[in-house]
Amino acid sequence: MAKTNPLQFVQQVRGEVAKVVWPTRREVVLTTIMVFIMAALTATFFSLVDLGIRTGLAAVLTAF
Structure with a gap:
């Protein structure tokens, strides 16, 4: 395995970070809102399933 000196490593890291496409503020906000909505829907679904199982x-158990 080839060894790189620290200067080359830092240059390579900067080059790779420059290639990253960062999301816009709007994309981050919309994605965050979608995550909260999906989490709320999932929590509601599992609460209803739990309530149904508990009731059933x-x-x-009371019938016997």
Whole structure:
């Protein structure tokens, strides 16, 4: 494995970072909002599933 000196390493890192396409502020805000909406929908879904299972289990256990 070839060794690079620290100066070459820093130059290579800067070159790679320059190639990165950073998201715009609008993209970050929209993506963040979408994540919060999906998290809320997922939480609601699993809460309803839990409520349904709990209610069904309670009905089965009280019937016997």
